Amino acid sequence: MQFNIVYVGNIKDKYLAEAAAEYEKRLGAYGAVKNTELKEEKITDGASAAEIAAAIEREGERILAALPQKSCKIALCVEGREMSSEEYAAFLGKVKDASAQITFIVGGAFGLSEKVKRACDSRISISKMTFTHRLARVLLLEQTYRAMNILAGGKYHK
C-alpha cells in the first residue's frame, strides 16, 4: 500500500511539523508514505475575490500536475463526506482493495479548485469546523493511521 499526500504549503510551525512526522512514522507501519509539497500562492490581506480565485486555480494546476495516474484520489474539503473513525476505516479498507495507491489532497489556505475536486474519486471532511490546512494534514495523518490500526485489529483506537 502506498499513501501519497499532495499538499499545498509547507508546515511552518515546528510543533505541527513534528506532529505530522510522528503520525507519518506510525502510518509507515502500514505502507510507504510519500509527501508532495507544492508551492503556496502568496495572497495578501487585501486580495480581491478574483485574485483569490485565480490563486486557487494556479495552486490547482500544480496539484493536477502532481497527481499520480493510477491511484484512488481523495480530496479533503469541508463539503466532503463526514465519517466516524470506524466508518473511515471501512472506507479505507474498500479503497485499499480497489487500488494499491491512495492519494490524499490537502489544499492551501483557501481550499481546492473545482477542477481538482472533479479529478478526485472521493471528497471527505474531517470536521464541520475549519482548521488551517496545516493542522488538517496532521489530523488526516492521525486518522489514517488510526483507520489502518482499526483494520489491523490494533489497540490505538479504543
Added chain:
Amino acid sequence: MQFNIVYVGNIKDKYLAEAAAEYEKRLGAYGAVKNTELKEEKITDGASAAEIAAAIEREGERILAALPQKSCKIALCVEGREMSSEEYAAFLGKVKDASAQITFIVGGAFGLSEKVKRACDSRISISKMTFTHRLARVLLLEQTYRAMNILAGGKYHK
C-alpha cells in the same frame, strides 16, 4: 472573560504540548486561560468493561469537584452538537453574554461519565471522528481562539 479548561491527563507528547501552549497564548488575547489538569486513571490493556466504567466514574468525580460554580460548562463529547467554526463563534458569543466564565471539560481516554455530562450546560463535538483526548484539547483551543477572532472581526479565519 475567563476560559477554564478542565481536562484529564497531561499532554505527554512535546509537539502537542507546544501546540496547546501556542493556541492558549493566542486565546489569551481574549481573556484569561486557566488550566486544571486532573489525574488520569491507569487502565491496562486487558481491562474489563466494568473496570473501564469504574475508572470513568472516578475521573468524573475529580472533574465534578474541579468545576467552578458560576460558569457556563461545556462538555466535549462525540455525541455533542457539531458546528461550523462560524456557528461555534455565534454559540460562544451567546455564552459570553450570559456568563463571565466558560469552562470546557475534556475527558480522559475513555470519555466523560454521565454525571459529568449532566452537570454541563452544553455538549459539543469537534468531529464525528475520534481523536485522542490530548489532540482534542489542542483542537478545542484552536477553534476557541478562531471563534473569538471571528467575533472580534479578525483575519485568522478566512
